[in-house]
Amino acid sequence: MSRLRGLVADTRPLRNDHFRRLWIANIITVIGAQLTVVAVPAQIYADTGSSAYVGLTGLFGLVPLVVFGLYGGALADHFDRRSIMIVTTVGLIVTSGLFYVQAALGSTNVWLLLSLFAVQQAFFAVNQPTRSALLPRIVSAELLPAANSLNMTVFQAGAIAGPLVAGVLIPFVGFSWLYLIDTVTLFATLSAVVRLPRFGAIASGAAPGVRSVIEGFAYLRHQPVLLMSFVVDIIAMLFGMPRALFPEIAHIDFGGSDEGGLVFALLFAAIPAGAVLGGVFSGWVSRVHRQGLAVIVCILVWGFAMIGFGLAVGLADRWQGPMLLVSLAMLVIGGAADMASAAFRTSMLLSAATDEMRGRLQGVFIVVVAGGPRVADVLHGAAAAAVGTAAAAAGGGVLVVVGTVIAALAVPSFVRYRITRTAT
Numbered sequence: 093m094s095r096l097r098g099l100v101a102d103t104r105p106l107r108n109d110h111f112r113r114l115w116i117a118n119i120i121t122v123i124g125a126q127l128t129v130v131a132v133p134a135q136i137y138a139d140t141g142s143s144a145y146v147g148l149t150g151l152f153g154l155v156p157l158v159v160f161g162l163y164g165g166a167l168a169d170h171f172d173r174r175s176i177m178i179v180t181t182v183g184l185i186v187t188s189g190l191f192y193v194q195a196a197l198g199s200t201n202v203w204l205l206l207s208l209f210a211v212q213q214a215f216f217a218v219n220q221p222t223r224s225a226l227l228p229r230i231v232s233a234e235l236l237p238a239a240n241s242l243n244m245t246v247f248q249a250g251a252i253a254g255p256l257v258a259g260v261l262i263p264f265v266g267f268s269w270l271y272l273i274d275t276v277t278l279f280a281t282l283s284a285v286v287r288l289p290r291f292g293a294i295a296s297g298a299a300p301g302v303r304s305v306i307e308g309f310a311y312l313r314h315q316p317v318l319l320m321s322f323v324v325d326i327i328a329m330l331f332g333m334p335r336a337l338f339p340e341i342a343h344i345d346f347g348g349s350d351e352g353g354l355v356f357a358l359l360f361a362a363i364p365a366g367a368v369l370g371g372v373f374s375g376w377v378s379r380v381h382r383q384g385l386a387v388i389v390c391i392l393v394w395g396f397a398m399i400g401f402g403l404a405v406g407l408a409d410r411w412q413g414p415m416l417l418v419s420l421a422m423l424v425i426g427g428a429a430d431m432a433s434a435a436f437r438t439s440m441l442l443s444a445a446t447d448e449m450r451g452r453l454q455g456v457f458i459v460v461v462a463g464g465p466r467v468a469d470v471l472h473g474a475a476a477a478a479v480g481t482a483a484a485a486a487g488g489g490v491l492v493v494v495g496t497v498i499a500a501l502a503v504p505s506f507v508r509y510r511i512t513r514t515a516t
Contacts, residue, residue, distance in 0.1 A: 104235055113287060118247070126258070128271060132191075137339040147336045147471075154470075180219035221457065259354060323499055325460055328395070341359060366429075387506075395489045395490070
C-alpha cells in the first residue's frame with residue numbers, strides 16, 4: 093500500500109485554498125478549451141480539405157505566442173499578476189464568443205477563422221506565463237513539482253475529454269456549440285482568478301518592453317542547464333508533434349469522417365491520455381535526482397514513439413484495425429514521456445529563477461512549449477503534402493532522436509545535472 097502511495101500523484105498542494113480554486117476551475121475550463129482546440133482545425137479541414145491549411149494554424153498561432161508570450165512575461169514581472177490574469181481571461185472569453193458567432197453564422201472564411209485564432213493566442217500567451225509565475229507565491233517550493241504535475245494532469249485530462257466529446261458532437265451539432273461551451277466554461281476560471289489576493293507590483297529592473305525582455309534572455313544565457321531544457325524541448329516538439337496530420341490520417345488512412353468522428357477524436361485524445369496516465373502515476377518524479385538525464389530519456393522515448401506512430405500509419409492500408417490500435421498506443425506512450433519531461437523542466441525552471449525573473453522566463457517557456465508545436469503544424473502540414481502523412485510522422489521522430497542525442501553529447505553538463513533534495 094505504501095508503494096502505491098509513492099507512485100500516485102501528490103495532492104498536498106490542494107490544501108491551499110487559492111491553488112485548489114484555480115485547479116478546480118481548470119477542470120471545468122480546460123474541457124471547453126480543448127473543444128476549441130479540436131474544432132478550429134476540424135472546421136478548417138472541413139472547409140478546405142487540406143492539411144496545408146490546417147498547418148497554417150501553427151503560423152497564425154506562433155507569431156502572437158512569440159510576441160505576446162515574451163512581452164506577457166515582462167508584464168508579469170512588473171504589474172500585479174492577478175490584474176493581468178483578469179484582463180486576459182476576459183479577452184479569452186470574448187475571442188471564444190467570436191468563434192461561436194462566426195460558426196453560428198455559417199462562415200467558411202478560413203482567414204477569418206485563422207485571424208480569430210491569432211487573437212486568442214495573444215491573450216493566451218500573456219495569461220499563461222503570468223499564471224505560472226504566480227504559482228510560487230501561493231505554493232511552497234517543496235510542493236512545486238506536485239503542483240505542476242496536478243496542473244498538467246488536469247490539462248491533459250481535458251485534452252482527452254475535449255477531443256472525444258468534440259469528435260462525437262461535431263457531426264451532430266456542428267462547430268458553433270463547441271465554441272459556445274468553451275465561452276461559458278471560461279467564466280469558472282474568471283471566478284477563481286477574481287478571488288486571488290492582490291500580489292502587488294513587482295520591482296523588476298526595467299519597465300515592460302524590449303529591454304525587459306532582453307534582460308530575461310541575458311539571465312537565461314548564464315543558466316546553461318535551463319537553456320538546454322528549452323533546446324531539447326524545441327527539438328521534441330518541432331520535429332515530433334504530428335497533430336496537424338490527424339484530420340487527414342483519420343479520414344484517409346483509417347476511413348473516418350472528414351468532419352470529425354470517433355477515429356479523429358481518438359487520435360487527438362491519445363497523447364493527452366498518455367500524459368494523464370503519466371500524471372496519475374507521477375509520484376516517482378519527485379524521487380529522481382538526475383533530472384537532466386531524465387529529460388533526455390523522456391524525449392528519446394517520445395521520438396521513438398513518433399517513429400512507431402508513423403510506421404503504423406504507413407501500414408494502415410494493409411491492416412487498418414490493428415494499425416489503428418498500434419498508432420494510438422504509440423501516441424499514448426509518447427504522451428506519458430512528454431508529461432514526465434514537462435514536470436522535470438517546469439520544476440527546474442521555477443526553482444532556479446528569482447521571483448523578479450519568473451515571469452520573463454515563463455514567457456520564454458510558453459513560447460517554446462506552445463510555439464514549438466505550432467511550428468510543427470506548419471512543417472508537418474508541408475511535409476505531408478510532399479511525402480505523405482506516414483513518412484512525415486516517422487521522419488519527424490527520427491529527427492527527434494538524432495537531435496536529442498547530438499544535444500546531449502554537445503552539453504554533457506545538462507545530462508549530469510542533478511538536484512539535492514532535503515528530507516521532509
